Amino acid sequence: MIMDDAMSVIEIISKKRDGAPLSEKEIRYFIDGFVAGDIADYQMSAFLMAVVLNGMTGVETVAMTRAMMESGILLEFAPSDGPLIDKHSTGGVGDKISLMLLPIAIECGLRVPMISGRGLGFTGGTLDKLESIPGLKTDLAPDRFAELVEMLGGCFGAQTEEIVPADRKIYALRDATATVRSVPLITASILSKKFAEGISGVVIDVKCGRGAFMQKADEARDLAESLEMVGREMGRGIRTVITSMEQPLGHSAGNALEVIEAVSVLSGKGPGDCTELTHRLVAEMLLLGGLVQTQEEGMERSAEAIASGRALDRFARIVEAQGGELDLGGEDLGLPAAPVIKAGLAPRSGHVAMIDARLMGELIRGLGGGRFEVGDEIDPTVGFRLHKKKGDKASRGDKLFEVHARNDIDAERAARKMLEGISIIDDPVSSPQLFL
Amino acid sequence: MIMDDAMSVIEIISKKRDGAPLSEKEIRYFIDGFVAGDIADYQMSAFLMAVVLNGMTGVETVAMTRAMMESGILLEFAPSDGPLIDKHSTGGVGDKISLMLLPIAIECGLRVPMISGRGLGFTGGTLDKLESIPGLKTDLAPDRFAELVEMLGGCFGAQTEEIVPADRKIYALRDATATVRSVPLITASILSKKFAEGISGVVIDVKCGRGAFMQKADEARDLAESLEMVGREMGRGIRTVITSMEQPLGHSAGNALEVIEAVSVLSGKGPGDCTELTHRLVAEMLLLGGLVQTQEEGMERSAEAIASGRALDRFARIVEAQGGELDLGGEDLGLPAAPVIKAGLAPRSGHVAMIDARLMGELIRGLGGGRFEVGDEIDPTVGFRLHKKKGDKASRGDKLFEVHARNDIDAERAARKMLEGISIIDDPVSSPQLFL
Numbered sequence: 074m075i076m077d078d079a080m081s082v083i084e085i086i087s088k089k090r091d092g093a094p095l096s097e098k099e100i101r102y103f104i105d106g107f108v109a110g111d112i113a114d115y116q117m118s119a120f121l122m123a124v125v126l127n128g129m130t131g132v133e134t135v136a137m138t139r140a141m142m143e144s145g146i147l148l149e150f151a152p153s154d155g156p157l158i159d160k161h162s163t164g165g166v167g168d169k170i171s172l173m174l175l176p177i178a179i180e181c182g183l184r185v186p187m188i189s190g191r192g193l194g195f196t197g198g199t200l201d202k203l204e205s206i207p208g209l210k211t212d213l214a215p216d217r218f219a220e221l222v223e224m225l226g227g228c229f230g231a232q233t234e235e236i237v238p239a240d241r242k243i244y245a246l247r248d249a250t251a252t253v254r255s256v257p258l259i260t261a262s263i264l265s266k267k268f269a270e271g272i273s274g275v276v277i278d279v280k281c282g283r284g285a286f287m288q289k290a291d292e293a294r295d296l297a298e299s300l301e302m303v304g305r306e307m308g309r310g311i312r313t314v315i316t317s318m319e320q321p322l323g324h325s326a327g328n329a330l331e332v333i334e335a336v337s338v339l340s341g342k343g344p345g346d347c348t349e350l351t352h353r354l355v356a357e358m359l360l361l362g363g364l365v366q367t368q369e370e371g372m373e374r375s376a377e378a379i380a381s382g383r384a385l386d387r388f389a390r391i392v393e394a395q396g397g398e399l400d401l402g403g404e405d406l407g408l409p410a411a412p413v414i415k416a417g418l419a420p421r422s423g424h425v426a427m428i429d430a431r432l433m434g435e436l437i438r439g440l441g442g443g444r445f446e447v448g449d450e451i452d453p454t455v456g457f458r459l460h461k462k463k464g465d466k467a468s469r470g471d472k473l474f475e476v477h478a479r480n481d482i483d484a485e486r487a488a489r490k491m492l493e494g495i496s497i498i499d500d501p502v503s504s505p506q507l508f509l
Numbered sequence: 510m511i512m513d514d515a516m517s518v519i520e521i522i523s524k525k526r527d528g529a530p531l532s533e534k535e536i537r538y539f540i541d542g543f544v545a546g547d548i549a550d551y552q553m554s555a556f557l558m559a560v561v562l563n564g565m566t567g568v569e570t571v572a573m574t575r576a577m578m579e580s581g582i583l584l585e586f587a588p589s590d591g592p593l594i595d596k597h598s599t600g601g602v603g604d605k606i607s608l609m610l611l612p613i614a615i616e617c618g619l620r621v622p623m624i625s626g627r628g629l630g631f632t633g634g635t636l637d638k639l640e641s642i643p644g645l646k647t648d649l650a651p652d653r654f655a656e657l658v659e660m661l662g663g664c665f666g667a668q669t670e671e672i673v674p675a676d677r678k679i680y681a682l683r684d685a686t687a688t689v690r691s692v693p694l695i696t697a698s699i700l701s702k703k704f705a706e707g708i709s710g711v712v713i714d715v716k717c718g719r720g721a722f723m724q725k726a727d728e729a730r731d732l733a734e735s736l737e738m739v740g741r742e743m744g745r746g747i748r749t750v751i752t753s754m755e756q757p758l759g760h761s762a763g764n765a766l767e768v769i770e771a772v773s774v775l776s777g778k779g780p781g782d783c784t785e786l787t788h789r790l791v792a793e794m795l796l797l798g799g800l801v802q803t804q805e806e807g808m809e810r811s812a813e814a815i816a817s818g819r820a821l822d823r824f825a826r827i828v829e830a831q832g833g834e835l836d837l838g839g840e841d842l843g844l845p846a847a848p849v850i851k852a853g854l855a856p857r858s859g860h861v862a863m864i865d866a867r868l869m870g871e872l873i874r875g876l877g878g879g880r881f882e883v884g885d886e887i888d889p890t891v892g893f894r895l896h897k898k899k900g901d902k903a904s905r906g907d908k909l910f911e912v913h914a915r916n917d918i919d920a921e922r923a924a925r926k927m928l929e930g931i932s933i934i935d936d937p938v939s940s941p942q943l944f945l
Contacts, residue, residue, distance in 0.1 A: 086687035090561060115554035119686035122558035125526060250555035251522035 082112055089123040097136035104140040108239050114246060121243070121252040129257035134299060135306045137257065141265035144239035146215060148186060148271040150222060156362030157184045157272040158310075160354050161263055163287065163296070164196035165280040166434040167321035170351055171199045172335035173343075175227050176387035177355050180378035181371075182364050185227030186218065186270045188236065192443050192451075193248060195434030196285070197328065201443075203229050205329035205408055205453030209397030225391050237266050245447060254286065260299040264307070274310025274361035276354055281509055284430020285318035290509060310361040315509040316350060320428040320463045323347040327442050327456010327477060329408040336399075336406060339385040346507055352376055353508070411454035411477035415484040417492050419467040424502040426463065429494030433457055436487045440478050452479060457491065464504040467497055518548055525559040533572035540576040544675050550682055557679070557688040565693035570735060571742045573693065577701035580675035582651060584622060584707035586658060592798030593620045593708040594746075596790050597699055599723065599732070600632040601716040602870040603757035606787055607635045608771035609779075611663050612823035613791050616814035617807075618800050621663035622654065622706045624672065628879050628887070629684060631870030632720070633764065636667050641765035641844055641889030645833030661827050673702050681883060690722065696735040700743070710746025710797035712790055717945055720866025721754035726945060746797040751945045752786060756864040756899045759783040763878050763892010763913060765844040772835075772842060775821040782898075782943055788812055789944070847890035847913035851920040853928050855903040860938040862899065865930030869893055872923045876914050888915060893927065900940040903933055 085099050095103075103120065106112040129137065150157055158178070162168050175185050189211075192198035200211045211231040213221065221228035232241060240262050247253050267275045277300050280286070281293035297313035304311030323344045325334040337343040338351060355378075356371025365371040378384040385401075392399050400407030437443055441452035458475045461467050473495055478484035521535050531539075539556065542548040565573065586593055594614070598604050611621050625647075628634035636647045647667040649657065657664035668677060676698050683689050703711045713736050716722070717729035733749035740747030759780045761770040773779045774787060791814075792807025801807040814820040821837075828835050836843030873879055877888035894911045897903050909931055914920035 083685065083687050090558065090687050113550075113685065115550040115682055116686055118551035119554040119558040119688060122526065122555040123562065126559065126562045246551055249519065249549070250552055251519050251526050252555060 082106065082116055086116060086120050086123065089120060089127060092127045094130050095133055095136075097132070100133060100136040101140040104137070104144060104239050108144045108242060117243065118246050118250045118252065121247055121250065121258065124258060125252045125255040131299075131302050131306070134257040134260050135303050137261040138264045138268070138303050139307065141237055141239040141243070141261055142269050145237045145269065146235045147269050148215065148219065148236070150184065150186065150219065150271050154223070155182050155184050155226070156274070156364065157186060157270075158274045158276070158358045158362045159185055159187050159267055159270060159272045160276045160278065160358060161267055162278040163259070163263070163280045163285060165318035165322055166196060166284040166430040167323045167326040167331065168197070168280065168318075169202055169323065169325075169331035169335045170278070170347065170354060171229075172202065172332065173338045173384065173388070174351050174354055175229065176339065176391060177351065177375050177378045177384040178358050179226035180383045180387055181355060181359055181374045183226070183358055183362050184222055186222045186230070186272065187227060188230045188232055188266060188270055190232065193447070195431055195438060195443065197326070197331065197434075197437070197443065199229065200231050201451050201453075202328045202331045203397070205332055206392060206397040206399055207407070207409070209392060209395050211395065213395070221391070221394055225387070225394060228391050228395060232266060237269050240265055248447075256292075256295050256299045259286075259296060260303055264300065264303050268307060268309055272309070274312075275304070276357040276361060277311065277313045278350070278354060279313055279315045280318040281315055282318035282430065284321060284434060290315070293509070312357045312361055314354065314357060317505055317507055317509055318430055319505060321430045321433055321457070321459065322350070324459045324462070325456065326433055327437055328451065328453040329405070329410070330456040330458060330477065332408060333406055336385070336388070336401065339379060339388055341379050350507060409454050411479060413478045413481055413484045415476050415478065415481075415488050416472045417474045417476065417488045419461075419469055419471045419473050419497060420492065421497055422469045423467065423497040423499050425461050425465045425467055425473075425495065426498045426502045427494075427496045428459065428463060432494035433491060436490055440476075440483055440487055455479060464502045518542065518552055522552060522556050522559065525556060525563060528563045530566050531569055531572075533568070536569060536572040537576040540573070540580060540675050544580045544678060553679065554682050554686045554688065557683060557686065557694065560694060561688045561691040567735075567738050567742070570693040570696050571739050573697040574700045574704070574739050575743065577673055577675040577679070577697055578705050581673050581705065582671045583705050584651065584655065584672070586620065586622065586655065586707050590659070591618050591620050591662070592710070592800065593622060593706075594710045594712070594794045594798045595621055595623050595703055595706060595708045596712045596714065596794060597703055598714040599695070599699070599716045599721060601754035601758055602632060602720040602866040603759045603762040603767065604633070604716065605635075605638055605759065605767035605771045606714070606783065606790060607665075608638065608768065609774045609820065609824070610787050610790055611665065612775065612827060613787065613811050613814045613820040614794050615662035616819045616823055617791060617795055617810045619662070619794055619798050620658055622658045622666070622708065623663060624666045624668055624702060624706055626668065629883070631867055631874060631879065632722075633762070633767070633870075633873070633879065635665065637887050637889075638764045638767045639665050639833070641768055642828060642833035642835055643843070643845070645828060645831050647831065649831070657827070657830055661823070661830055664827050664831060668702060673705050676701055692728075692731050692735045695722075695732060696739055700736065700739050704743060704745055708745070710748075711740070712793040712797060713747065713749045714786075714790060715749055715751045716754040717751055718754035718866065720757060720870060726751070729945070748793045748797055750790065750793060753941055753943055753945055754866055755941060757866045757869055757893070757895065758786070760895045760898070761892065762869055763873055764887065764889040765841070765846070766892040766894060766913065768844060769842055772821070772824070772837065775815060775824055777815050786943060845890050847915060849914045849917055849920045851912050851914065851924050852908045853910045853912065853924045855897075855905055855907045855909050855933060856928065857933055858904045859933040859935050861897050861901045861903055861909075861931065862934045862938045863930075863932045864895065864899060868930035869927060872926055876912075876919055876923055891915060900938045
């Protein structure tokens with residue numbers, strides 16, 4: 074048996090190396106063997122590199138998604154209590170949309186069993202942002218997670234050992250072996266986790282630009298098409314939206330700062346781009362769930378949930394149920410704050426033409442707000458607040474941003490570097506397009 | 510530091526993934542880090558797959574060879590005692606040339622500090638063949654190895670922990686991750702080991718055909734060119750010969766059986782193809798060492814070493830010095846013999862058109878004469894003796910081969926399978942060309 078297994082593993086890697094398509098059976102054998110520990114990390118990583126370079130057919134991508142999804146437990150919910158729809162973003166800088174979208178979508182009649190990830194690389198993670206709220210727990214056991222979805226319509230969960238173990242193991246390798254950028258691997262990673270949540274549909278915000286993993290429009294389109302194809306083949310609803318990630322989303326980036334911004338959106342006082350994107354994604358979810366007929370209707374329902382105060386109330390109840398202590402009336406909501414805040418001033422007058430989102434993400438990581446390695450501790454307080462965004466007029470000496478840091482040296486250094494990533498030109502700059 | 514290192518490793522893999530050439534410094538950093546254990550197996554295997562699919566430039570291949578060579582100790586010999594020249598074969602079925610070539614080359618005035626490998630896959634290894642001689646040891650400490658080279662002009666050594674550790678670690682991964690077939694990786698693996706022997710030149714027999722790793726002539730030519738280029742760049746002499754490996758070399762394949770055939774060649778009674786190839790390779794070595802002016806002269810010198818009995822005597826002395834007990838007068842030289850010998854008979858009359866070398870190699874492995882995994886025990890007695898070769902006439906019922914096996918069931922099965930790999934046709938078949 075050992076002989077047969079060893080030969081099959083090498084044959085499967087060889088086939089992918091030579092560009093031949095793998096059967097569903099071969100892909101399942103490979104994924105199951107890896108999760109069981111019979112196939113070594115180094116064999117998986119050679120396979121992953123072959124996939125990055127030779128790609129996968131649609132049939133292979135579906136097989137990979139299904140095999141990964143079925144590597145762990147599959148959540149199930151009673152079918153009667155409203156459509157189960159989730160949202161996923163491929164990740165960007167300042168992307169805190171999930172935080173406000175979840176309570177709004179619930180108030181609009183959906184159930185949202187959202188399982189989110191942590192930040193790695195230059196983009197933040199929803200769980201890290203939430204965990205800047207004192208006491209809040211995201212590592213919910215499957216039973217408790219299901220209970221909260223039943224009780225409150227949804228909650229913010231972390232991927233546990235039991236759910237899609239294949240993805241956790243594979244992702245850790247991809248991150249360490251330069252095999253992250255691959256449309257079929259990204260597709261399988263996203264959809265295996267989302268579909269294991271027991272949802273009937275998912276809206277995917279494919280981020281595109283310097284502050285995202287997909288830097289070019291055609292890569293983003295390829296990913297969107299791949300996601301839609303796999304969703305169709307697996308009998309689940311999928312809608313994709315491609316949005317710009319050239320400059321950071323909203324005015325804040327950094328964990329606690331983004332929670333504060335999320336609450337401001339839920340209070341009807343948030344930045345325009347965040348608010349608009351939230352309404353649009355909620356509308357897509359409602360369309361998928363069959364609760365509205367048009368995008369406009371969906372966006373109105375989303376806006377109502379904010380205007381009525383119901384969404385903020387729902388958010389507060391979910392945070393509380395997950396153990397979080399948020400002081401909605403207090404300064405900075407009672408979240409931990411950085412000891413040093415330093416302003417970055419415009420070195421000249423003109424119009425803001427570019428704010429490098431990727432640079433900001435990297436600087437936040439350097440300030441202690443992100444991870445270089447899995448398991449690194451995160452400082453929730455550090456980050457940036459933007460006072461100007463692309464298209465805005467600025468006079469020399471105007472405050473472009475504030476950096477929140479642990480000490481003066483960090484703050485100085487990050488402010489100086491960030492200024493290099495902001496360009497101010499004479500000619501007027503049109504406001505950037507959010508939807509691509 | 511950990512941060513910087515982690516980033517560099519991923520950047521190096523990314524560059525190779527994206528087809529960008531690596532600098533000598535990056536390659537050395539990667540090889541050194543891997544040998545030191547700072548770069549994980551799974552990172553190396555992703556890198557190797559990227560090399561297989563995206564290739565390496567000449568400059569990269571030289572840098573890889575040099576970094577691997579310098580990962581361990583480098584042997585050195587006094588310059589006065591005759592040119593230090595070695596021979597390497599890329600491996601085939603029945604290729605026992607090293608066994609007779611080494612004593613012949615020494616008798617012609619060369620020193621040959623030969624470090625050989627073990628069989629893995631369907632091809633045999635020189636060390637495994639030699640170790641069918643009772644008592645013979647090939648795991649010589651570097652000091653003892655050097656002593657034998659001084660004393661006897663050469664000996665048969667195994668790669669030790671100290672010599673090119675990078676290759677041993679990398680090769681184990683390549684074998685398990687389908688990353689063996691790559692011209693730059695094969696080049697670096699061969700030449701790092703050969704040049705660590707302290708030789709000034711090496712002749713490489715690039716095997717081509719069904720019974721070799723390189724199955725096509727253009728692959729073999731690519732490898733030969735790559736080897737010659739790296740040799741030139743590193744200031745060492747290289748000559749390559751491309752030879753056919755469609756049918757097994759000689760009349761015997763299997764460890765002890767090949768030692769017996771080697772002694773028959775040294776006694777002037779060996780098969781024509783083995784004898785001719787040996788003379789040719791010795792001639793190339795003598796040309797490299799500057800001891801002869803023409804190939805003809807070299808081949809004559811090689812033939813003299815056999816005719817005079819000096820080469821056989823040298824072989825016996827080297828075997829004895831390595832602890833081996835060979836009974837040159839006795840039946841089968843006193844080597845262990847298989848309990849079962851079964852003949853394979855011609856199913857029809859005609860001319861032998863094909864003897865599948867690869868199949869024979871796989872069958873020997875199945876009989877216990879090769880390895881499926883590193884560390885598998887080898888049975889020295891099993892193998893095949895061919896009574897007909899390509900181009901020979903055969904009448905129905907003639908003996909085509911004998912299979913040597915541990916029991917009747919193995920013998921039956923191997924004989925039946927081997928007959929399927931031998932085709933006999935009506936039309937006359939020309940003798941195969943050995944040199945391509």
